[in-house]
Amino acid sequence: MLATPRMRRLVALPIASAAALAMVFTTGHSASAATTTTAAKSATSSKLSTLTAKQVAAKKKMRAKHRRAARIVSASRVAARQKGDPYRYGASGPGAFDCSGLTSYSFRKAGMKLPRTANSQYHRVRKIKKSNIRKGDLVFFGGSRKYHVGIYWGKGRILHAPYSGSRVKVERIWTRGWSAGTLRLRG
Structure with a gap:
């Protein structure tokens, strides 16, 4: 398989950004959508861990x-x-x-x-x-x-x-x- 320009840039990015780009490749969503989804999950988790x-x-x-x-x-x-x-x-x-x-x-x-x-x-x-x-x-x-x-x-x-x-x-x-x-x- 030949490396595309997009794949070459993926190798040079930090791990967190690589994970976001990997999500773009697999789901078709942009990196900002991935970040938003992660933030939403984190907020939900935070609400669950906060007890009265x-x-x-x-x-x-x-x-x-x-x-x-x-x-x-x-x-x-x-x-x-x-x-x-x-x-x-x-x-x-x-x-x-x-x-x-x-x-x-x-x-x-x-x-x-x-x-x-x-x-x-x-x-x-x-x-x-x-x-x-x-x-x-x-x-x-x-x-x-x-x-x-x-x-x-x-x-x-x-x-x-x-x-x-x-x-x-x-x-x-x-x-x-x-x-x-x-x-x-x-x-």
């Missing part, structure tokens, strides 16, 4: 919500690894636990702070309806003063350290007199 303050806040909240959910899953995994460990009053791991010791230990290992006792944990979490409970939420037992806590395990079961002489285990919730709390974020 409300959108930025919503994205931050969503990221925080996902981080919190991941920590709750992690706490559930930590607690599951404690199955079979003996119950010991006042113990908070890693070799033995009481009920609130298990929950505070598991959530602490996942990067979340929970107070030491069941009643204090109840006052720290956000209360939710029983119908909204999910795996990893906390189940509390007792009236105005909560005396026992476990981690909801799904299908009406909890993972907990039940009483002296027993071990950390999963079992069905045995009473209707319980309440639910969560460390999940609203929303």
Whole structure:
């Protein structure tokens, strides 16, 4: 193929101009049209990348919500690894636990702070309806003063350290007199 005068000039031009001329050859549009098209694409891209303050806040909240959910899953995994460990009053791991010791230990290992006792944990979490409970939420037992806590395990079961002489285990919730709390974020 013989080089035309137009092709010879293309070789001598800087790369940006060469791209514009290449567009002229392939599309039949002038270089100014190519530049205009590129500028329009850039402006559109700029508009898409510019978010309102409300959108930025919503994205931050969503990221925080996902981080919190991941920590709750992690706490559930930590607690599951404690199955079979003996119950010991006042113990908070890693070799033995009481009920609130298990929950505070598991959530602490996942990067979340929970107070030491069941009643204090109840006052720290956000209360939710029983119908909204999910795996990893906390189940509390007792009236105005909560005396026992476990981690909801799904299908009406909890993972907990039940009483002296027993071990950390999963079992069905045995009473209707319980309440639910969560460390999940609203929303």
